[in-house]
Amino acid sequence: MPRKRNQDVTSWYEAPPPDVCPLCGRIVPAEQRDEHHLVPKSRGGRKTQVLHRICHRQIHAQFSEAELEQSYPTVEALLAHPAIQTFVAWVKKKPPGFYDGTRRSNRRRE
Template sequence: MTRKPRYDVVSWYEQPEPEICPLCGRDIPQDQRDEHHLVPKSRGGRQTQSLHRICHRQIHALFSEAEIEKSFPTMDALLEHPEIRKFAAWVAKKPPGFYDGTKRSNRRR
């Protein structure tokens, strides 16, 4: 009895393109992916953007939902803010799976 030939399953499999965080520019691991509503869901927003969990939490630590809706409805608008730009430059040096607790801004207290 002859054996069936073994096919190399890996040869036809193409790994999906890594998703890049628009805030920090790093690859987003599956376990660190959060969906950010560009306009908050509570204010009727539907469009989302995938971000690192730490980047997403930093946005919400710095800005209220009203501020996000009025002043920061796009990633470009967020990146123009000096505190977000400073955070993005800092976190861009970390490995893709890096996570650290986020502290609420004194401005929001």
């Protein structure tokens, strides 16, 4: 009787589908995975969304927590903002593992 290790064994395991960033539409590598609270935790938010680290940082550089809670509690609302649209158009052209430092918006420095 042959041993199991010599037989072809069909695996039952299927890898989970890769996470796709809802902001830019690129696949999120494990090392660039951040969970964004659509409504900030400090304001009672619980629901999260998996994003690229660079996309997540851009959101927080652009908006205050009060703005995120009141005006941008969904991905669709974020995508409607012109500054986020410009960022997404730029970052879509980058490879999935791309990361660059994020600067705070001039609007937020006031």
